[in-house]
Amino acid sequence: MARMNMIEAIRDALDVKMTEDSNVLVFGEDVGYFGGVFRATAGLQEKHGLHRCFDTPISEGGIVGIAIGMAANGLRPVAEIQFADYIYPGYDQIASEAARLRYRSNGEFSAPLTIRTPVGGGIYGGTTHSQSPEALFTHIAGLKTVIPSNPYDAKGMLITAIEDNDPVLFLEPKRLYNGPFYGDPHTPSVSWAKHELGEVPEGHYTVPFESVRKLKEGEDLTILAYGTMVWVAEAAAKEAGVNADILDLRSLLPLDIKAISESVKKTGRCLILHEATRTSGFGAELSAQVAEACFFSLEAPIVRVTGWDTPYPHAQEWAYFPGPKRVINGIRKVMGQA
Amino acid sequence: MTKKSNQSRLYVPEPPFRPGDTPDYSHIAVPVDHTPPRPDPMCEDHETAEHALKLIRVLRFNGEAAGDWVPKLTPDQMRKGLRDMMMTRAMDDRMFNMQRQGKMSFYMKSRGEEAVSVAHAMALRIDDMTFPTYRQQGILIHRGASIKEMMCQCLSNAGDRLQGKSIPVLYSFRDFGFFSVSGNLGTQMIQAVGWGMAEAYKNSDGIASAFTGEGATAEGDFHYALNFASTYRAPVILNVVNNQWAISSFQGIAAGEGETFAARGTGFGLATLRVDGNDFLAVYAATEWAAERARRGGGATLIEHFTYRKEGHSTSDDPSKYRPENEPEVWPFGDPIDRLKLHLIHIGEWDEDRHAAQEEACKVEIRNIYKEAEKMGTLSSDTQVNDFTMFEQVYEELPGHLKAQVEVFKEEL
Numbered sequence: 234m235a236r237m238n239m240i241e242a243i244r245d246a247l248d249v250k251m252t253e254d255s256n257v258l259v260f261g262e263d264v265g266y267f268g269g270v271f272r273a274t275a276g277l278q279e280k281h282g283l284h285r286c287f288d289t290p291i292s293e294g295g296i297v298g299i300a301i302g303m304a305a306n307g308l309r310p311v312a313e314i315q316f317a318d319y320i321y322p323g324y325d326q327i328a329s330e331a332a333r334l335r336y337r338s339n340g341e342f343s344a345p346l347t348i349r350t351p352v353g354g355g356i357y358g359g360t361t362h363s364q365s366p367e368a369l370f371t372h373i374a375g376l377k378t379v380i381p382s383n384p385y386d387a388k389g390m391l392i393t394a395i396e397d398n399d400p401v402l403f404l405e406p407k408r409l410y411n412g413p414f415y416g417d418p419h420t421p422s423v424s425w426a427k428h429e430l431g432e433v434p435e436g437h438y439t440v441p442f443e444s445v446r447k448l449k450e451g452e453d454l455t456i457l458a459y460g461t462m463v464w465v466a467e468a469a470a471k472e473a474g475v476n477a478d479i480l481d482l483r484s485l486l487p488l489d490i491k492a493i494s495e496s497v498k499k500t501g502r503c504l505i506l507h508e509a510t511r512t513s514g515f516g517a518e519l520s521a522q523v524a525e526a527c528f529f530s531l532e533a534p535i536v537r538v539t540g541w542d543t544p545y546p547h548a549q550e551w552a553y554f555p556g557p558k559r560v561i562n563g564i565r566k567v568m569g570q571a
Numbered sequence: 572m573t574k575k576s577n578q579s580r581l582y583v584p585e586p587p588f589r590p591g592d593t594p595d596y597s598h599i600a601v602p603v604d605h606t607p608p609r610p611d612p613m614c615e616d617h618e619t620a621e622h623a624l625k626l627i628r629v630l631r632f633n634g635e636a637a638g639d640w641v642p643k644l645t646p647d648q649m650r651k652g653l654r655d656m657m658m659t660r661a662m663d664d665r666m667f668n669m670q671r672q673g674k675m676s677f678y679m680k681s682r683g684e685e686a687v688s689v690a691h692a693m694a695l696r697i698d699d700m701t702f703p704t705y706r707q708q709g710i711l712i713h714r715g716a717s718i719k720e721m722m723c724q725c726l727s728n729a730g731d732r733l734q735g736k737s738i739p740v741l742y743s744f745r746d747f748g749f750f751s752v753s754g755n756l757g758t759q760m761i762q763a764v765g766w767g768m769a770e771a772y773k774n775s776d777g778i779a780s781a782f783t784g785e786g787a788t789a790e791g792d793f794h795y796a797l798n799f800a801s802t803y804r805a806p807v808i809l810n811v812v813n814n815q816w817a818i819s820s821f822q823g824i825a826a827g828e829g830e831t832f833a834a835r836g837t838g839f840g841l842a843t844l845r846v847d848g849n850d851f852l853a854v855y856a857a858t859e860w861a862a863e864r865a866r867r868g869g870g871a872t873l874i875e876h877f878t879y880r881k882e883g884h885s886t887s888d889d890p891s892k893y894r895p896e897n898e899p900e901v902w903p904f905g906d907p908i909d910r911l912k913l914h915l916i917h918i919g920e921w922d923e924d925r926h927a928a929q930e931e932a933c934k935v936e937i938r939n940i941y942k943e944a945e946k947m948g949t950l951s952s953d954t955q956v957n958d959f960t961m962f963e964q965v966y967e968e969l970p971g972h973l974k975a976q977v978e979v980f981k982e983e984l
Contacts (some may be wrong), residue, residue, distance in 0.1 A: 257774070284772060290802060295761055295795030302765020302779070303752070308772065310765075322791065329755045330762065338751035339733040340964045344572070362942035375965050398967040487970040512857065 237433040238425040239410045242384035243273045243349070246391035247461055249309060249437050251281045254309060257395060259286040261296060261313030261349075270315055271351060271410060273372035277443055293323035297348065301331050304346040308447055314350040317404065318364045323348075331400040334377030340420030347394045347401050348475060352380070353461050353508050355418070357406030359547035365460070365509035365540070370402050371486045371518065379442050379484040380404040382463040383413070385429035396439070405458035413466035414461055416556040442484035445492045451476035454502035457493060457519055459485065462506040462555065475568065477504075485515055493519075494526040501532035503566045508555060511539040538563035584828050586821035590891060594898045609639045609856070612864040616840050619872075623833035623843035626877060629852035630910050634917030640856040642694075646920035649911065652693055652713075652851055653921075654909050654929060656685035659709040661933040662718060665941050666725055666739075671888045673724050674949045679740045680707040683881030683899065686851040686907035687812055689713045690841045695748075695780060695859035700766050702750045702759040702781035705740045706812065706880075714747045718937070728955060730950030735956035738962070757783050757790035760809055764799045767807035767865070778865040780808040780858075785832050785875075786817025789825045797839040800871035808861045809836070809873045812848065814880035819893040836873030848878030849904040851911040879904065 237245060250257045257273055265288040289296050293314055314320045320327075326471040327348070335343040354363035370378045377399055381387040387405070394401035405478050408414045412423045413430075423432030447498040448467055453475040458466045459482040470477040478496045482488065482532030497503045503523050505516040516537040523535055538555050565571035588594040607625045610618050629636050644652075663680040672676040681688065688709030692701070696821055701710055711721060723730030725739035733743060743751035750766075753759055763781030770777040783793060800807055810833040816821050826832060835843035842864060846857040855875060861872035881899040883890045915921030948955055962969065962977050969977070 290799060291797055292795050294791055295799050298758070298792060298795055299765030299768060299799055300759030302762035303769040303772075304765075304769070305762070306766045306769035308769045326761070326792075330758050335967070336964050337733070337737045337753070338745075341732075341743045342751050343747045343967070377966075406861055458791065460603060487972065490805060490971065537876060552816065 234432050236426045236431050237384045238412065238431065239381075239384045239387050239405070240273050242433050243391055243405065244275065244277070245386040245433065246395075247277060248276065248280070250309070250392060250395045251277065251285055253437065256307060257285075257309045257311060258303065259311045259313070260289050262289055262291055262315045264288060264313050269313060273313065273349070273409065273460040293321070294326055295325035297326035297331065300333065300346040300348070301326060301344045304344040304400075305334065305342045305465040308419055309345060311347045311349060311395060314348060316358070316362050317350040317352040317366050318361045320350055320366065324369070327370070327376065327400070327402070328373050329412055332373045335399065336375055343398060344400050345398045347391070347403055349391070349403045349405060351407035353405045353406045353408055354545055354550055355414060355461065357547060357550055358545070359433065360544040363545035363550075367404060367485055368509060368513060368515045371515055375399065376485045376486070377401045377442060377484065378404065380406065380460045381483065382406065382460055383428070383479050384408060384425050384433050385430045386440050386446065388433050389438050390442065390483065392437060392440045393442060404460065406460045409464070413464040414486055416450060416465035416554070416560070418551055440483070443472055443487045443489045444483060445489045446481040446483055448479040448481050449477060451478045452500060453477055454504055455480065455493075455496040455500045455562065456504045456506065457482060460505040460508065461518050464518075465555070465557060465560055466506055469557040469564060471560045472557060473564045475564055477564070488522070490522055493523065497523050498530040498570070502567045503527070503531070503535045504563050505535065505537045506539070506560060506563075507556060508540050510542045511537065512542050514539055531568050533569055536563050536567040543544070572620045580708070584823040586894065588895050588898065590893065590895055592895050594895045594901050596707065596901060596903045599668045599903060606638045606640060609860065610892045612860050613844075613867060613869045616842050619842045619844060620837050622854060623831055623837055623845055623875070625845060627844060627846040627853050627857055628850050629856060630914055632905065636852055636914055640853060642852055644852070644854040644855065646915065646918070648693070649851070649915055650921065652689055652906065653911050653915065654710060654933070655689045656851070656911070657930060657933045658937065659712045659935040661722070661906065662708070662712070665937045666722065667886065669941065671800060673951060674945065675727070676950055677739045677886055678725060679885045680882045681708055683906065684812060684814055684848065684878050685709050686854050686911070687810075687848045687876045687878055690854035691780070691810070691858045694855045697748055697864055698777055699862070700748050700750055700763070700777070700779045702763040702766070702779060703752055704756070704782045704784060704812070705752055705754075706784070706862035707782055708742070710741065711742060711744055711747060716744045716747045716749070718940050722941055722944035723947055726944060726948065727950045728944070728952070730944065730947035731956055734960040734963075736961070744955045745970040751809070757787035757792040760796035761792050761799060763807050763809070764796050764803070764805045764871075767800075767805040767871075768803050771806055775929065776808040776866050778808065778862060780810065782810045782812060784817055785811055785813035785815075785822045786820060786825045788832055788835065795881050797836060797873065801839045801841055802869035806865035806868070807871045808858065808865060809841075809871060812878060813873045813875055814878050816884070816890070816894070818884040818888060822833065826874045831875060833873055834876035842870070842872040844872060845875040845877060846902055848876030849907045849910060851907055852914070862869075877904070889944055933944070
C-alpha cells in the first residue's frame with residue numbers, strides 16, 4: 234500500500250499497464266516530456282520511452298482518430314483530452330466511429346481505446362475548463378462512460394478501462410485530484426494522504442465498472458452521486474442529520490441499476506446529484522430508471538440537485554456549483570420537510 | 572477567378588456546365604508529355620511539389636505507354652487488372668438493376684473509377700490495410716474476396732457476414748485488408764494514420780492506405796490526417812479520389828477553383844502526387860511509388876486520383892438534375908477499361924474478340940453468383956438475418972441494460 238492522490242493513482246495505473254503490456258501507448262497534448270498539465274503522465278516518457286508516451290498536435294479529432302486506428306490494429310491506446318471542454322472536435326470520432334466500429338463490422342474490427350479527460354468545476358476555470366459533458370456520452374451505444382471519485386477507484390478503474398475490449402471514456406473530476414472536496418471552497422482542503430481511499434495497493438488490481446460503491450449505509454433516503462458530488466453528498470447528509478444510503482455510481486454506462494433499485498426500495502426516497510447542467514442531464518436518466526424500477530416503493534417524488542442550465546460561469550463559480558446548501562435543500566425536499 | 576471590381580462580393584463557384592449546356596472540357600486535356608518526372612521514392616517532400624500541380628499519365632490515347640512512370644507489369648498482370656475492373660463493373664451493373672427491382676435498399680456504383688481501386692490494390696500487399704470509401708469495391712474484387720459474400724451483404728440476407736448491421740456496400744473484410752467502411756465521410760483518413768503508426772510502432776513494414784472523395788476533403792478529419800501523417804511520418808497513403816462530383820456539388824465547392832487536391836499536402840510537408848485516375852498504369856505506378864516510400868520509412872504521400880464519376884452518387888441520386896447528361900461521355904480522360912484494353916491490344920496481348928468474350932463471361936459469372944446469393948434471401952424476403960442479432964456486437968459482452976431490452980423485444984414477438 235502507498236498513499237497517493239488521484240493524479241498519482243492515475244499515473245500509477247498507466248505505469249502498471251505500460252510495464253505489463255507493450256501495446257499500451259499514452260499520448261495527448263503536453264503529455265510527453267512535460268508530463269501533462271495536471272502531471273498525470275509525469276515521468277512516463279522518461280521511464281518507458283518516447284514511443285510509449287508522446288505529445289500530439291492540438292487536435293482532439295486527430296487524437297481520437299489515431300487512437301481508433303491503433304486500437305483496431307492491436308494496440309491499447311490511452312489518449313488524454315486535456316479538458317473535457319475540448320473534447321467536442323473529437324466527438325464524431327468517438328460517437329460515430331469508436332463506439333460503432335465493432336457493431337458495423339459485426340465484430341471484425343473493434344476500438345479498445347481509453348480516453349482520459351478531466352471534468353467538473355472548482356478551479357475557477359469558467360466556461361472552458363469546468364464542464365461535465367457525461368450525458369452527451371452516456372447516450373451513445375457502444376461506449377462506456379465511467380467516473381471515479383477517489384484514488385483507489387481511479388487506479389483500479391483505469392486498469393479496467395485499458396483492459397476493456399470496448400472504448401471507454403474515463404472522466405476525472407479534477408477538483409478531486411488532490412483530495413476529497415466537500416463542497417465548501419472556504420474550508421481548507423483535505424489531502425488524500427489523510428483519507429483511507431488514498432491508500433492505493435501497489436501493482437495490478439481492477440475495480441469493475443458495473444458495481445456501485447456504497448459510501449455509507451443509511452435508512453432515510455438514497456443519494457445517487459458520482460465524481461465530486463459523492464463527497465458533497467457525504468458532507469451535506471451529515472450536516473442535514475440524515476442517515477443516507479450514499480451510492481457512488483462509478484460507472485454511468487453500464488449502470489448498476491440492481492444495486493440502485495435495491496437501495497431505493499429500502500429507503501423509499503431518492504435524491505440524485507450531479508454537477509452538470511440539469512436539463513437532459515444524466516440525472517434525468519437516473520430519475521427515469523429509478524421511477525420505472527421503484528415507483529411503488531417511493532414515498533416522495535424523486536429530486537434532482539444539479540448545476541443550473543447555464544454555461545459554467547467564472548466569478549459565480551460557487552453560485553453555480555451544487556454545494557452543500559443546495560444538496561441539503563434537496564434532502565429536505567425528498568424527506569418531505571420542505 | 573478574375574476580380575471584377577475593387578469591392579468584395581460574395582462569390583459562390585459554379586460548375587462550368589449545367590443540364591442543357593454542351594460540355595466542353597478540351598481545356599483540361601493534358602498531354603502525356605506534361606507528366607512530371609519520376610523522382611526517387613525516398614526523395615525530399617518538396618521535390619514532389621510540382622507533381623501536385625501536374626498530372627502523372629502513362630497511357631496515351633493511342634494505347635501506347637510512355638514516360639518514366641511506365642510500371643513493370645507483365646501482360647498477365649495487366650489482363651488480370653482488366654478482368655478485375657470488368658468484374659467490378661459487371662457486379663455494379665447487376666446490383667444496380669437488382670436494387671431497381673427492390674431486392675436491396677440501396678447501391679453505389681464505381682463506374683469510371685475502377686482503375687483507382689483495382690490498380691491501387693494491385694500495387695499494394697494484401698496485408699496492407701486499406702480504409703476505403705463505398706466506391707472502392709474493386710479492391711475486394713482484385714484481392715479475391717468472395718463476390719457472393721459481398722452480394723449477400725448488400726442483400727442483408729442470411730449470408731451477410733455483417734448480419735444486417737450495415738447498409739449495402741459498406742463492406743468489412745479484415746482478411747482482405749479492407750477496413751470496415753464508414754458512412755460518415757472522411758473520418759477514416761485519420762484512423763488509417765493511426766493504423767500506420769501502429770505498424771511502425773510494431774516495427775512491421777506494413778502500411779495503410781486511406782480513401783476519401785474530393786468532397787469530404789473539406790472535413791476536419793482530412794486535415795487531421797495530413798497533419799498527423801506529417802508529424803509522425805506515418806507509413807500511409809492518403810488518397811483523394813477526385814471524381815468531380817460530391818452528390819450534386821462540383822469539385823470547386825470543396826476546394827475552390829484553380830487548386831488541386833494534391834496541393835493540399837504541400838503545406839503539410841507530405842509527398843504529393845496527382846495522377847490520371849482513368850489510367851490504370853499511372854495509378855499503379857503512383858501507388859507503387861508511395862507504397863515503397865512509406866514502407867522504407869519515407870513517410871506519407873497524398874495522391875489525388877483525377878477521375879470522373881460516370882453514374883449517380885447512389886441509387887438515390889439522379890445526376891441529370893444537375894449536370895449535362897452526356898458529360899460522362901465527353902469527359903476527356905476516357906474510360907479506364909477502354910484505355911487499358913486499347914493498350915493491351917496495342918502491344919499485341921489482347922483483341923476485340925477476346926474482350927467481347929470476357930465481357931460476356933464476366934456478366935454470366937456475376938449473374939450466376941448473384942443467383943446463388945439471392946437464394947440466401949433478400950431484404951424483402953423472409954430469409955433475412957435474425958432480428959436478435961441487432962443486440963450483438965454493440966459491446967463485446969451484452970451489458971445488463973441490453974439484456975433487459977432483449978427481454979422486452981421478445982414480448983413484441
